[in-house]
Amino acid sequence: MSASLSRLATSSRWHLRVSYSCRHSSGVRSLSTHTTPKVIISKHIEGRKDPGITVFSGIQPTGIPHLGNYLGALRQWRDLQNSDTEVTPVFCIVDLHALTTVNPQEAAVLRQRKRETLASLLAAGLDPEKSIIYFQSSLQYHAELMWILSCNASMGYLTRMTQWKSKMELPDDAELTTSSPGKQLKLGLFSYPVLQAADILLHQADIVPVGADQRQHIEFTRELAKGFNNIYKDEKTYGDVFKLPKIHIPPTARIMSLTDPVEKMSKSHPKESSRIELTDSSDAIRRKLQKSVTDSIEGISYDPDVRPGISNLIDILYTLGHPDLGSSKGPEGLVPILSTLSKLELKRTVADAIDTELRPIREKYVNIMKEDKQDSGFLDNIAVTGMERAKKRAKSTMDVVRLALGYGH
The missing domain is CATH 3.40.50.620 (HUPs)
Incomplete structure (x- = not known):
C-alpha cells in the first residue's frame, strides 16, 4: 500500500471493495440510491x-x-x-x-x-x-x-445514424449524398x-x-x-x-483517457498509456497513472469541464467504491477526503485502487490462458x-x- 493510501486509510477509514456503484453520466453526477x-x-x-x-x-x-x-x-x-x-x-x-x-x-x-x-x-x-x-x-x-x-x-433512417459517421471521422450532419462519404463508406459499416x-x-x-x-x-x-x-x-x-x-x-461515469482526458478511454487510441487493460501488471498500472495528464492548477477539486484529468481520477476512485459516501454525495464528495494529497499522491492512490480491483482478474486470466494452452x-x-x-x-x-x-x- 502506498503512503498516500495508507494515510487515507488512517484518516478517513478508506477501504476498497468490489461494488456495483452507479451514477449519472451527465449533469451533476450523484448516487441517489445503490442501484x-x-x-x-x-x-x-x-x-x-x-x-x-x-x-x-x-x-x-x-x-x-x-x-x-x-x-x-x-x-x-x-x-x-x-x-x-x-x-x-x-x-x-x-x-x-x-x-x-x-x-x-x-x-x-x-x-x-x-x-x-x-x-x-x-x-x-x-x-x-x-x-x-x-x-x-x-x-x-x-x-x-x-x-x-x-x-x-429505411435507408433514410440509417443515413441519420451517427455511428458510421463517427467511425469515418465525419460530422454528425454529414450526408450520404456527398461524394467523399459515398465513395469511402462500406455497406457493412453503414x-x-x-x-x-x-x-x-x-x-x-x-x-x-x-x-x-x-x-x-x-x-x-x-x-x-x-x-x-x-x-x-x-x-x-x-x-x-x-x-x-x-x-x-x-448510470456510471465514462472513464476517460489517461493521456487525453476529454476523450473516453478506448482501445483504438494509438497510445497504450492512454488506457488501463485488465491484465496490466501492478508496475504498468502505476507507470501509466504516474504519466496521466492532469493540469497546473493547485490542489484537488472536481470539475470535469475545467479539470478533466483530475476529475477522471476522482471518477475512477468513486466508481471503484467508497463506503464513506452518503446517498446524496457524488464523486465531488471525495474531494474533502483527497484534499490533503498532492497530484502525485492522488495518482498513486488511484493506481493502488485499480490494482487492488484488477489483481484477482489478472491472476485468473493468466490461469485461464495457461489452462487453454495445456x-x-x-x-x-x-x-x-x-x-x-x-x-x-x-x-x-x-x-x-x-x-x-x-x-x-
Missing part, C-alpha cells in the same frame, strides 16, 4: 406477468478489455448474472461486427483477440453456467435475421445497426444495457421490430413476432457450449419468423 440488478430489472418489467426475462449485450473482440469496459459494462454484467432475479443473461462476442473496421484485421490477429476477449470475460467473473456466452459468427441466424430485417430497413438489431431481436431481449452512444441504435431496433410486427404475425398466436427491447443505460480445447469448449445454448433460443425465434414470412414449415 442493484434487481432494481434495474424491476424497473423495466413492471406490470409483466411472466418473471423470466432476457438481458442481451455484446462486446467487440478487441482483445483484453480496458478499465472503462470493465467498470462500465463487465462488472455490471457479472453482478446481473449473480443476482437472484429470474433473468437469462446473454453475452455475445460480436466478431461479425469486428469486420466493419476501416482497416481489415489479419485473420490470426482477430482469432487471437477473440480468445483473449473470451478469457477476459471469464476472468472478470462471467460464469458460462449462469450466462450464455458465445461468438456471434458461430450462429448463422444472426446473418439470416439481419438480411430479413434489411428488407424493411448497415451495422441492422446486424445489431438482429443480435438483439434474435434472443427476444427484454433489456439491453448499453452506453449512451448506443441509444440511437436501440431505438432503431425497436422501429424495425414494430415495422415487422405490423406486417407479419406469429401464425400460431396471431401476436407479435418480436418483443420490443427496452434500453438500459447504466488443453487447447478449453476455451473452444466453453464457446461451443454457449453457442449450443444460444442456438436453442435463436432457433425458436427464427422458426416463428420463417413461418410468418411464409418459407417455414
